[in-house]
Amino acid sequence: MERILNYIGGSLVPPRSGRFLDNVNPATGQVYSHIPDSDASDVAEAVAAAQQAFPDWAAAVPEVRFRILNRIADLIEADLESFALAESNDNGKPLSVARSVDIPRAVSNFRFFATAAMQFASEAHPMPGQAVNYTLRQPLGTVGCISPWNLPLYLFTWKIAPALAAGNCVVGKPSELTPMTAFLLAKVCIEAGLPAGVLNIVHGLGPSAGQAIVEHPSVKAISFTGGTATGRHIAATAAPMFKKLSLELGGKNPSIVFADCDFEQAVSTAARSAFSNNGQICLCGSRIYVQKPIYEQFRDELVRRVSALRTGDPLAADSDLGALVSRSHWEKVQGYLALAKEEGGRILCGGELIRPEGRCSEGFFLSPAIIEGLDAQCRTNQEEIFGPVVTIQAFETEEEVLQWANGTDYGLAANVWTQDLSRAHRVAERLQMGIVWINCWMLRDLRTPFGGVKHSGIGREGGWEAIRFFTEPKNVCVKYGK
Numbered sequence: 001m002e003r004i005l006n007y008i009g010g011s012l013v014p015p016r017s018g019r020f021l022d023n024v025n026p027a028t029g030q031v032y033s034h035i036p037d038s039d040a041s042d043v044a045e046a047v048a049a050a051q052q053a054f055p056d057w058a059a060a061v062p063e064v065r066f067r068i069l070n071r072i073a074d075l076i077e078a079d080l081e082s083f084a085l086a087e088s089n090d091n092g093k094p095l096s097v098a099r100s101v102d103i104p105r106a107v108s109n110f111r112f113f114a115t116a117a118m119q120f121a122s123e124a125h126p127m128p129g130q131a132v133n134y135t136l137r138q139p140l141g142t143v144g145c146i147s148p149w150n151l152p153l154y155l156f157t158w159k160i161a162p163a164l165a166a167g168n169c170v171v172g173k174p175s176e177l178t179p180m181t182a183f184l185l186a187k188v189c190i191e192a193g194l195p196a197g198v199l200n201i202v203h204g205l206g207p208s209a210g211q212a213i214v215e216h217p218s219v220k221a222i223s224f225t226g227g228t229a230t231g232r233h234i235a236a237t238a239a240p241m242f243k244k245l246s247l248e249l250g251g252k253n254p255s256i257v258f259a260d261c262d263f264e265q266a267v268s269t270a271a272r273s274a275f276s277n278n279g280q281i282c283l284c285g286s287r288i289y290v291q292k293p294i295y296e297q298f299r300d301e302l303v304r305r306v307s308a309l310r311t312g313d314p315l316a317a318d319s320d321l322g323a324l325v326s327r328s329h330w331e332k333v334q335g336y337l338a339l340a341k342e343e344g345g346r347i348l349c350g351g352e353l354i355r356p357e358g359r360c361s362e363g364f365f366l367s368p369a370i371i372e373g374l375d376a377q378c379r380t381n382q383e384e385i386f387g388p389v390v391t392i393q394a395f396e397t398e399e400e401v402l403q404w405a406n407g408t409d410y411g412l413a414a415n416v417w418t419q420d421l422s423r424a425h426r427v428a429e430r431l432q433m434g435i436v437w438i439n440c441w442m443l444r445d446l447r448t449p450f451g452g453v454k455h456s457g458i459g460r461e462g463g464w465e466a467i468r469f470f471t472e473p474k475n476v477c478v479k480y481g482k
């Protein structure tokens, strides 16, 4: 059985302890590879390698970083099929989705930030006749990038690429549930000629390997995407050490459909927004609010379309949805279905455990569920489920739906459907979210700031925001006047 290895100091190495963990394919329920159960000693070795590589990487002219990051992008693209298969086996998502969304986006991340390395410019603030100030933006040194299981390579590279482009060295940890694409990335980095120690990938569990990265005194910043509880714990550990923090956490995002919407676009996108990747995307719209005049028509059409989605073997070309990521997550989502019923919700469709024939009969499958009859304050509508379970509810006024939309601890994203231009801007301004989509969902320009407010996190990723995060500004004031 395949053994995943750590990538430290330019080499693929086993964990120092010699201990490995099982890597389960959630579509089959079977162990299909082993991953290092790394601890603080592996992290210490990775940090030492990064520290050693840092002076040369930080001093390299931008063209060097540009060329290597582009080469990494090219090599992932050339082997797209292996990456897509690894992603599907680890995560349970349809191979077609990994092939068309996740891996191409990881390629784009490297290309985008390769270019950023070439284009980055600093500010100057002249004081006429007296002095000129300029801002030197210098890389931080060794930084930690910790990523989750839902979009494994896409989110890992979304952190690593800007950190490297800005001249930092990285100790990264992918989720222990989805390590395989990061292992393939390590092999690609070796082939691309990335200098030893510039990127180090340590596999293992959050409380051991992840915690050791957060605690290491030489790691200057942590860029983390994952659950809110983990984010809170990381913040509590890192804040007293004055580390820079970027935390992309959970969401409980509303889809708000006004009666004057383009019905076809709203209903098809609401379905996509609710159930893409089985609802396991922090940006998924999991609370669907529809204005009264079109509520019944919209609900019935949504139920019809969602009932037609096929949940099954991720490798089958006709599967729209695959397995949930792990047994424990599958059970957690089922727990929320039971809670929704206890709270008085009616399941309009889905919520059934699926047992596909053949190799996937032991996999973690659940058909996509829509629940009606719950109020905005109940736990089902307040807590992040992160699975194929969404609620639908009718609203009357703009004021009412804004209260519901803003009435959770989270504040990541919203999608709003209306043809009324003034209302679109008004609602966007009042939504307490980091991202608002009007008449669309998941339309992303990589230059835009990405992140949430409230318990959805702190800091922003994307474009120059990411480069700024991974650099320290130093003001140099040069007096030339008398």
Ligand code: TXE
Residues within 6 Å of the ligand: 146, 147, 148, 149, 150, 173, 174, 175, 176, 204, 205, 206, 207, 209, 210, 211, 212, 214, 225, 226, 227, 228, 230, 231, 233, 234, 248, 249, 250, 251, 281, 282, 329, 384, 385, 386
């Ligand atoms: O994420 P964790 P989990 C939400 C979603 C999900 C819940 C828990 O609601 O049900 O979070 O998922 C590492 N120090 N999201 O448990 O634990 C861990 O190894 C350092 C939303 O899988 O937050 C992994 O690499 N690192 C989300 C990463 O943190 C630690 C995506 C995320 O794991 C650590 C995923 C520690 N003490 C889950 N403990 C989104 N916003 O996209 C864990 N880790």
